[in-house]
Amino acid sequence: MVEVFVDGRPVQVPEGSAAIQACELAGVEIPRFCYHERLAVAGNCRMCLVEVERAPKPVASCAMPVMPGMKIKTNTPLVHKAREGVMEFLLANHPLDCPVCDWGGECDLQDQSMRFGSDRSRQHEPTGRRAVENKNLGPLVKTSMNRCIQCTRCVRFANEVAGAEELGTTGRGNDMQIGTYIEKTLATEMSGNVIDLCPVGALTAKPYAFSYRAWELKRTESVDVMDAVGSAIRVDTRGTEVMRISPRENDDVNEEWISDKTRFAFDGLKRQRLTHPLMREGDRFVPCTWEAALGRVADAARAAQPEERIAVAGPFADAESLVALKDLFNRWDSEHLFLETNAPELVGQPAGFADLRANYLFNATIVGAEQADAVLFVGTNPRHEAAIINTRFRKAFLHNRCDFAAISPEMTLNYDCVNLGDSLAALTDAKHPFFERLRAAKHPMIVLGSGLLERPDAAQHALHAAHALAKTCTNAAPGWTAVNFLQRQASAAAAFDLGFAATTAAAAAKRPAAKFVYLLGADEVAPAALPADAFVVYQGSHGDAGAALADVVLPGAAYTEKSATYVNTEGRVQRVRAALTPPLAARDDWAILRALSEFAGTPLPYASVQGVRARLAEVAPSFAAPNVQAAQPTALAVAAAVAAKAKPSKAKAKALPAVTLPVTDFYLTDAISRNSRTMAQCSRAFTHQIAESAHEAHIAV
Amino acid sequence: MTLPSVTTAVSRDMAHARQRVLSMYRDWLRSAPEIIKLHDLSLTTPMVRRRVRLEFEKKRQVRDLGVIDHLLFKGRTEYEETMNMWKQNAHVMQYFNEEEGLAIPRYQRADGSASFMSKFLRK
C-alpha cells in the first residue's frame, strides 16, 4: 500500500494503481470519458486531468501510476480551466442532437458539461461541425457517428473482452473514425454492451430506439434467466411494459456485462402470451375459468395410475414451482420427473448424477474460470451456452496464456481452441499433446456440457473419464477443482438441487406409457415421446410448442412478473424480482400448483411465498443462503471415488455416439427468444448471415 | 382514443328504437375482448358477453318508447365510461358479483376471511 495525498487528505492505495483510482478512494469525483475500470487505459479524452505538485503540466490521472508521497490536487483553478477547455473541444464538434438522441438524460457528456464545463460557448456561428458517416454494426447497435467523441471504449471492449477484433479506428486526428472499415457487422454475442459503455449517444440500441426517456422508467433489480449464468440485471419498465434491460454490477458473476440475448430478447415477453386458462375442444382452444381448468386437470390426474403420471420442467421453471410440483407429484406417489435437458426423449439421468452437487455444478466458480491455464471442453460451446463465462475464459486466454481444446463438432470461439474430434474416446485415451499441457497445468479445467445429458450413458462415461483425467493432473494447485459441469438452462441447477430430476435412466426405461403429462414450461419435448392418448397439461407463459400439445393450458408468469428463486450454474441461489404483474388471468407458477393441489384433494402445506421458501430450505439448505457460492468438498471427494471405481474404458467410449452441441442458433433457444422480433433479426444477420436490407441498415438519426 | 359522444336521440317509433337497441348490443359484444384487456379482468370473452346479454334480457319486455330512450342513454353512458377508462376495475367487476364462474364466495372461509383459493381466483 502506498500513501498519496488527494487535496491535502492522505489516502492509502494499492501499489500500481492509477491516480484516478486514488482520487476515487478519497471520495473525489474525477470526470472521465475514456477511462473504464474493466478496460485497458487509453488516456485520450484528457478529461481526467488533475494537478500534481511539481509536475510542469496537468496530468491525465488515469494514466499516471501513483508514487509514494504524491500530492494530487483536483480543485485548483488550473484543473478547472483544463476541464472547461477539454469540454469545449469535445462540444465543438458534437452535434446539437440532445432532443433526438436516445441517450439524453443519461448522457455522460451532458452530465459532465453541466458540472465541469464552461457556462458559455465561444462558437458564435455553427461553422461546419465534423460530419461522419453512420456505420452498420448489425440489427442491435445503432450508430450515429457524428456524436462519437473517439474515446475508444467500444474498440477496447470489442477487442479485449468480446474478442471481436473487427472494430477499430481508422484515420487520425480530426479524421479519426470508429468502425469496422470493411463493412462487417459486429457479430459477437456481447455486442450490446458497447451501448452501455459509450459515454455519448453514438452507439445506442436499435430495437428500442426512440421509445422512452431514462427518467420515466421504473427500475427493478433482478436476475437474468435466459441462460444459467444468472447475470445481475435491472429491468426498466414504464407502466405495464418492459422497455429495456440493463446490466447491474456483480463482480462474482457477470462483472458489468450481459449477453445480447439477455439484453434484447425481452420483446418476446409481449407476444404469444398465455393470458387465460384454455381447454382443448377438438382442434381449438377455448378460454375457460380457473375453476373449470383446475377441476379438469385434477380429474385427469386422478384417472391415471401413479406410475403413469410424469412431469417435465422447462428452462424457466423457478425453484418455488419446482418444489411445489415435486411435492404434489410425490403426494400422488408419482416419482417420474424430468428436466428438459434430457428431452426430447425423456431419458432420465445417469445413476447418482443428481445426488452430488459437484456432478452438475460449475465447481471452479465463474470467477475461478479466469485463473484457468488449460481448459478442455466436452460437448459444450461456452460462447453460445454461457456467454458471460466465455468472457472469463477469454480473460484467461489473454492474461493467463490459457490453452483450450474441445471434444465437440467444429465451433468458432473468440480465442484459439484446438478441436480434438467429436468422439468421447479422445477423452478416455488422453493421447493428444494437449493432455500433456493439461496435466502440467496449475489450474486445469474440464468442462462438461449439458448436451451430454441427452444420452445418459455418454454423460456417465464423460463424468467418470473427466474425474480419471483430473486425477492425473498432479500439478494442480491445492483446493482447485478441475471437473466442472456447465448448465445452459436457468432451471437445471435448482431442479437437481431439489431432487426434481432424480429419475435414473434405468427407472425411466421401465416406466409404463404416460397417461398424465404435466409440462412446466417445457417446449422441447418430442411429441413422439408422449403417447397420443395422454392428457397433457401445459403451464407456462408463452404459447409455444408445448402449449400446442396440451389438453389444458394454464397461464403462468414470466421472469419479469414474479418474485422467484433461481440457482445459477455455480450453485449460487439468486432472487428474481417482479417488475410487472402477470397479464390478465395469469398467475404465479407455484400458486397455480398450490391451487391444483387443493382441487386434487392433496393440499400442499404452504399457502404463501414464505412457506414455499421455508420448504425450499428444508429440501436443500443452500436455498437458505442466497447470493453465495458454496464449495462442495465432500461431494467432490465422493464423486471422484465413485468415478475411480467405475473405470471408464476405451472400448465403451468407442461404442458411444458422437458428441453434439445442443445449441444450434444462439438467438432462438427458448420460448421467449423464439417470440422476439429482435432475436429473429439477429438470427438472420448473425447465424444465417443474411445481410439486412438497405432500409433496415441505415435508420436516419 | 376516447370514444366520441353521441347526441341524445329520440326514437321515432318501435322499429327505430329496435334498430338503436340492436346497434348498441352489437357495440357491447364487439368490445368484450377490449374491455377485458383494458381493465385487466380475469374473465373470458364469453362470460362478458353472457353478462351483457343478461342485462339486455332484463329489459326485454319494456314497450314504452320514452323508457327505451332513457335506457339507451344509460347504456351508452355505461359504454363510454367503460371504454374510456373512466370506470375502474372495481366498477366493472360490480357486474360480476354473483357470477358463477368466478366462484370466489364459495372459497371464502366461514368467517368471511379470504382463503388461499379465494385470493388465487380473485388475484
Add this chain to the structure above:
Amino acid sequence: MSWKGAVSQTLRELRLHMCQTGPGSAGLRAFVQTEYPALKAQYPDLPVLVREAAGVEARAYGRFAHGREQRLTLEGLSQQDVAAKLKQLVASSA
C-alpha cells in the same frame, strides 16, 4: 458395511444435509465418504441427495410413499452412530 436389503420398499428419497467444515457434521461427512458408494451400488435408483451448506446442522430426511417425510438430527454424532440411525431410518416404512 453391507446395505443388502437394508432399504424398505416405501423409501423414495434420502436427503443428507451437512456443513462443509463444522465439527458437528464430521460424523455424517465421514459416513458419506465411506458408505455412499456401497449404498448406491446396492440401490442405484434410490436418490441419496448429499447437500452441503455453511453453518447447517447435520440432519437427514427420509421421504416415503405419498410424500410423508421423517426428519433425523445427526448433529454431533460419530460415524457409527450416524450409520446406525440412518439404517434405522431407511428400513422403516413410515
